[in-house]
Amino acid sequence: MSSVLAAFEMAGLLTDLENGALTRATVKDRGSDQAALLGASLRYLIQRGLVEESGDAFTLTDYGRDVCQDKGYLVWLVGGYGEPLRRMDAFLSGDKRYGVDYPRDGRWVADGAAMLGRKDVVPHALRLLEGIEFDTALDLGCGNARFLLTVCSRFGAGGTGVDISPEAVVEAEKAVREAGLTDRVRVVRGDAGDLNSIAALADTQLVVTFFLLHEILAQGRDALVAYLSDMAGRLPDGARLLIAEVQPPAEGDHRPWFTPEFTFVHALMRQTLLDSKGWSEALADGGFTVREVLEDDMPGGILILAEKAR
Ligand SMILES: C[S@@+](CC[C@H](N)C(=O)[O-])C[C@H]1O[C@@H](n2cnc3c(N)ncnc32)[C@H](O)[C@@H]1O
Structure with a gap:
């Protein structure tokens, strides 16, 4: 079911279902193979109680709407990590190695993260930012830049987004153009x-980094602290750092939703996660004073607002 729903979202069909724009006629209009598969998928979703036919249109049931509120998590997992998870056998037998073979899909990791973040993280993050002043924002691991664009529009700031994934950068540049903010937001x-390559740091009053720092932590806690110290040293006095991360499930807690999956796919990529105490201590050791720590609506999700220590 997760794969079918994620595929509908990734193919742009879930919006049609949400809006009642998918009808018998629009299904039939497609080529015969595509129409047959789409018809079979809709029948399957009807049998699973997620979709119903109302008049000529296919629409989501209340249950379907409820499930689809979490579509970002499905896209993130199925679209982003489907390939490496499918290839687990080769990793387990030692024939292949994650990263060299079958990497995750950068576009859907970024899009899924932005989708789930919009509902479960962004409202909390914006509330935290309302309490501070900044004219310049830098988003490290910006993904499709949706959050950076929201921040720059809402607070009138200029922004720079940095991402390593070419697919994510293409999506981010498109989003900047669509938002009409090419004059003050750029994506590289x-x-x-590699902080040496990010000249914008010297003039940045707010650094945002959502779900990226665990990639640095993968090189060890000392490397993370050295990275934070280096960043603090390059930022102007008073600069803020806002991070979002996901805490691993608490010891002995066997049934939390999502955090075991998040922890597992990161273990697959040889990455470990910290809890809020661990992140706060690493930030303090790296030259930041932690100002606020809060739990957002993402399972295990935390936001930490810190300031360059004086
Ligand atoms: C889980 S996504 C989060 C995207 C975005 N921050 C959000 O919250 O929607 C993590 C992003 O970090 C990017 N990333 C990973 N390692 C990176 C690196 N070393 N430098 C820049 N970006 C990186 C990935 O390409 C991906 O877009």
Whole structure:
């Protein structure tokens, strides 16, 4: 079911279902193979209680609407990590290695993260930002830049987004154009791990980094602290850092939703996660004073607002 729903979203069909724009006639209009598969998928979703036919249109049931609120998580997992998860056998048998073979799909990791973040993370993050002042924002691991664009529009700031994934950068540049903010938001493809290459840091009053720092942590806690110290040293006095991360499930807690999956796919990529205490201590050791820590609506999700220590 997750694969079918994620595929509908990725193919642009879920919006049609949400809006009642998918009708018997629009299904029939497609080529015969496509129409047959789409018809079979809709029948399957009807049998699963997610879709119903109302008049000529296919629409989501209440249950379907409820499930689709979390479509970002499905896209993130199925679209982003479907390929490496499918190839687990080759990783387990040692024939292939994650990263060299079968990497995740950057576009859908970024799009899924932005989709789930919009509902479960962004409202909390914006509330935190309302309490501070900044004219310039830098988003490290910006993905499709939706959050950077929201921040720059809402607070009138200029912004730079950096992402290593070419697919994510293409989506981000498109989003900047569509938002009409090319005059004050730019996106560059680059490695956020290489701070030397990010000249914008010297003039940045707010650094945002959502779901990226665990990539730096993959090189060890010392590397993370060195990275944060280097960043603090390059930022102007008073600069803020806002991070979003996901805490691993608490020891002995066997049934939390999503956090075991998040922890597992990161373990597949040889990455570990920290809890909020661990992140706060690493930030303090790296030259930042933690100002606020809050849990957002993402399972295990935390936001930490820190300031360059004086
Ligand atoms: C889970 S996504 C989150 C995207 C975005 N921050 C959001 O919250 O919607 C993580 C992003 O970090 C990017 N990324 C990973 N390693 C990176 C690196 N070393 N430098 C820059 N971007 C990186 C990935 O390409 C991906 O777009």
